[in-house]
Amino acid sequence: MKILVTGSAGFIGFHLTNRLLNEGYEVIGLDNLNNYYDVRLKLDRLRETGIEPSKVAYNEPVRSVKYPNYTFIQLSIENAANLERLFSEHDFSKVCHFAAQAGVRYSLKNPEAYLQSNIVGFFNILEACKHHEIKHLIYASSSSVYGMSKNVPFSEDEKVDQPISLYAATKKSNELMAYTYSHLYSLPTTGLRFFTVYGPWGRPDMAPMIFTNAIMKGEKIKVFNNGDMSRDFTFVGDIIEGVFRIVKTSPKKDYSIYNIGNNKPTNLMQFINILETVLDKKCDKEFFPLQDGDMKVTFADVSKLIKDFNYEPQTPLEDGLNSFVNWYRSYYK
Ligand SMILES: NC(=O)c1ccc[n+]([C@@H]2O[C@H](COP(=O)([O-])OP(=O)(O)OC[C@H]3O[C@@H](n4cnc5c(N)ncnc54)[C@H](O)[C@@H]3O)[C@@H](O)[C@H]2O)c1
Numbered sequence: 001m002k003i004l005v006t007g008s009a010g011f012i013g014f015h016l017t018n019r020l021l022n023e024g025y026e027v028i029g030l031d032n033l034n035n036y037y038d039v040r041l042k043l044d045r046l047r048e049t050g051i052e053p054s055k056v057a058y059n060e061p062v063r064s065v066k067y068p069n070y071t072f073i074q075l076s077i078e079n080a081a082n083l084e085r086l087f088s089e090h091d092f093s094k095v096c097h098f099a100a101q102a103g104v105r106y107s108l109k110n111p112e113a114y115l116q117s118n119i120v121g122f123f124n125i126l127e128a129c130k131h132h133e134i135k136h137l138i139y140a141s142s143s144s145v146y147g148m149s150k151n152v153p154f155s156e157d158e159k160v161d162q163p164i165s166l167y168a169a170t171k172k173s174n175e176l177m178a179y180t181y182s183h184l185y186s187l188p189t190t191g192l193r194f195f196t197v198y199g200p201w202g203r204p205d206m207a208p209m210i211f212t213n214a215i216m217k218g219e220k221i222k223v224f225n226n227g228d229m230s231r232d233f234t235f236v237g238d239i240i241e242g243v244f245r246i247v248k249t250s251p252k253k254d255y256s257i258y259n260i261g262n263n264k265p266t267n268l269m270q271f272i273n274i275l276e277t278v279l280d281k282k283c284d285k286e287f288f289p290l291q292d293g294d295m296k297v298t299f300a301d302v303s304k305l306i307k308d309f310n311y312e313p314q315t316p317l318e319d320g321l322n323s324f325v326n327w328y329r330s331y332y333k
């Protein structure tokens with residue numbers, strides 16, 4: 001089975017690519033390697049999968065020297081013609097679409113990037129999947145679609161039409177667009193609402209990495225909403241296990257949405273405490289009000305995932321942060 005993974009140099013796409021390759025699938029990875037965060041980290045993730053960074057050039061396929069079943073191509077999903085060519089050259093069975101402009105706060109600074117990658121890019125992926133009769137499109141949505149909902153834990157049945165950031169609005173739009181393509185063209189689509197993913201090879205713009213950097217350098221860390229926030233931190237290995245079970249199963253319905261989260265929210269101050277214990281170092285804190293676009297609470301109801309895939313994330317935060325910090329120490333020396 002040949003699978004296209006978009007965003008394969010990104011945090012989650014990289015982990016999924018690794019898992020699929022180790023399970024013996026043939027994978028084509030795609031990423032435009034944009035500079036939203038340190039491009040070196042993206043290139044190092046590619047190197048881990050046997051893609052030599054010096055060989056990477058726009059629209060040029062590169063074969064992995066580690067996995068004979070892996071080829072990477074640097075491509076922007078906004079470019080419909082190049083995407084169409086890629087789909088024509090490969091007979092993809094399934095598409096795992098994880099390329100997107102991520103990040104809530106950056107969507108207040110650079111909203112254009114979200115429209116290009118998450119709306120135009122997503123539309124191009126849908127069109128290509130339609131033309132090439134893809135058997136299953138699995139794509140990343142986000143817990144951010146729940147906005148300021150107080151109905152915890154968040155269930156997929158809840159009506160979500162009050163996104164509080166443009167990022168969230170693009171993810172909700174993706175779910176609506178996917179619904180339309182499933183309905184009109186019987187394209188099976190599954191949207192995955194991920195909840196604050198962390199772990200080795202994680203993103204430098206997210207709290208675990210920002211706080212770890214600050215603690216290691218002896219700098220103060222910024223705590224928003226005076227610490228009165230909680231997140232359903234989910235270990236990347238658990239996310240990948242959930243995604244993998246969905247990828248290997250034939251879709252039962254044309255349109256589905258699943259939460260993938262830990263189902264155990266952690267208060268921000270408690271999170272910092274655990275991180276300080278894992279790093280064996282205390283830090284000073286500076287307190288600030290809630291930032292625009294930020295949710296106060298995220299909390300996943302995963303009963304649908306358990307019912308359909310007999311799976312729920314289980315890694316305790318202490319264990320996941322230990323694994324993250326071990327990677328951090330070895331990667332950043
Ligand atoms: N990490 C999380 O906590 C989290 C939570 C909810 C949802 N998500 C979603 O999961 C997906 C993966 O997130 P991630 O944490 O791995 O983010 P990431 O930024 O590490 O990965 C996304 C990758 O997509 C690539 N990309 C962006 N725009 C592109 C474009 N136009 N064309 C081609 N490639 C492009 C980037 O270069 C990047 O490598 C995203 O859709 C994100 O919105 C992530």
